[in-house]
Amino acid sequence: MTKILQRNLYREVADRIGDLIEHGELSPGERISEKQLCEKFGVSRTPLREALKVLATEGLIELLPNRGARVVRLTFKKVKDTYDLMAALEGLSGELACQHITDKEIAAIRTLHNNMLEHYHQHDLKAYFELNRQIHEGILTASQNEVLQEMYSNLSQRVKRVRYSKKMTQAFWDQAVKDHENMINALEKRDSQLLGQILRDHLCNKLEVATLAGVIEDEAPIEEHSVVNA
Amino acid sequence: MTKILQRNLYREVADRIGDLIEHGELSPGERISEKQLCEKFGVSRTPLREALKVLATEGLIELLPNRGARVVRLTFKKVKDTYDLMAALEGLSGELACQHITDKEIAAIRTLHNNMLEHYHQHDLKAYFELNRQIHEGILTASQNEVLQEMYSNLSQRVKRVRYSKKMTQAFWDQAVKDHENMINALEKRDSQLLGQILRDHLCNKLEVATLAGVIEDEAPIEEHSVVNA
DNA sequence: AAAAGTAATTATGAATTCAATATTAACTAA
DNA sequence: TTAGTTAATATTGAATTCATAATTACTTTT
Incomplete structure (x- = not known):
C-alpha cells in the first residue's frame, strides 16, 4: 500500500x-x-x-x-433514518435550486437526463446510476447552499457501504424515470414547491430503503456488502 | 478557570x-x-x-x-443557509413526530405550549423563548430519528453565537404564536404533511434571518454579539 | 476441570520531544 | 526612510515517550 x-x-x-x-x-x-x-x-x-x-x-x-x-454497525433503522434525512435535504436542494439555477445549468442537467434515459432504455444500470448521481449533484450545487452540500455528503458517506441497486425491479425503475421527467419539468418551470415535493418523495431514496427492508431482517445490523452489488 | x-x-x-x-x-x-x-x-x-x-x-x-x-466568520449568507437547512429539518421532524408521538408526549407539549402562552401574554420574551425551544426539542425527540437530532444540534450550535430576540416585533411574535397554535393542532390530529409544512414555513426560523438581514449589511461578516441581546 | 484471583502483556490516553514551517525582527542597501 | 534580504523566534506538525487502564495468560484454589 x-x-x-x-x-x-x-x-x-x-x-x-x-x-x-x-x-x-x-x-x-x-x-x-x-x-x-x-x-x-x-x-x-x-x-x-x-x-x-x-x-x-x-x-x-x-x-x-x-x-x-x-x-x-449500520442497523436498518439507522439507514432508514439517514435516508429520510437525505430525502428532506434533497427536497430543500430542489426548492433552492429553482431560485438560483441558471438556464445554462438547467440545459446541462437536461443533457444529463437525456443521457440517463439512454442507459435506462439499454438497461445499463451502472451507467444509469452514475448519471442519476450527477443530476442530483447538479441540483445540489445549483442550490448554492454550501452547508447543505456539506451535510448531504456526510450523510451519503455514512451509508455508502450499503448498495442495493441489483434489487431494483423494473417497476421501481420505471417510476424513478418518471419522477426524473417530472423533476426536470419542474426545474425548467422553476416551480420550487413542486420540485421540492418531488425530490422529497422521490423513489431513489425510499426505494432503496424499501428494498433493503425486504432483504434484511428487522433490527439486525447490516453486515456491509451482504446486500451488495454494483 | x-x-x-x-x-x-x-x-x-x-x-x-x-x-x-x-x-x-x-x-x-x-x-x-x-x-x-x-x-x-x-x-x-x-x-x-x-x-x-x-x-x-x-x-x-x-x-x-x-x-x-x-x-x-459568520456571513449573512452562511447564517441564512444554516437556517434554511434547520427549517427543512424541523419540517421533517414534524412529519416523523406525527408518526411516532404518543398521547402522553402530545399532552406534555400541549402543557409547554400553554406555559409559553402565559409568557407571551406577559411579554416575557426570555421565558417564551425557552419554552419555545423546549417545544421544538420535544418534537425533535418524538421524531425518533437520532441522526436528525444530531444534525440539527450541530447546525444549531453553529449559529448559536448570533441572537436577535430583541429585534422581534409584536407582529412577528403574534404570528409565531399562531403558528404554534396550528402546530399543536396538527400534532394532535397527527397530520404529518400539515405539521411538516407549518414547521418548514415557521416564522421562528425565517423571522430571525429576516430580522438579521435588516440589521447587518449584506455579505459583511457578522461580528458575534453585535446584534445580540436576550 | 471450573472459577477466581493475580501477574504479564498489550492498548489506549496524554505529555513531551523533535522537526518543519511561518512569522517576526534585525539588518543592509538603495 | 523604505524596500528587500537574512537571521532569530515562535508556532505548528508529527513522532516519541511516559502513564494508566484493559486484556490476556497463568496460577492457585476448590
Missing part, C-alpha cells in the same frame, strides 16, 4: 480509513487497531488518532473510552 | 472551546493560540489539537495548514 507523505495528514488518514470502511476492509463492529493502521499507512499514532476522532464526529466510527474505536 | 481532569479529554476541551466561541470570548477570524488555550485549560497540546480538528469538522472553526486555527 502506498505510503502517505502529504500535509493535512490527519484528513488524508481519515479519508483512507473511510475508504477501508466503505469497501468492507474494516468490518462493522470490528475493533480498529491503532498500531495496525499506523503501520499500514506509515504514520505515527498522533495523526491517526486525530483521524479517528474526526471520523467519530462524522458518524463513521464510535469511540469507547479506553477501549478503542470500532466501525459503526 | 476550573481545570479539566476528566476522561474523553478532547471532547471536554472541544465543548469548552465551543462555549468560548458562543460567548464571544474567541472572536470570529481570530487566530486561536494553542499554547494559550493549553494553559487556560491545563491540558497538553495533544488533546487540544484533537479538539480543534473535531471543531473544524463541526464547522465552528477552520484550520489553515501550518497557520493555525481560527473561528469561522
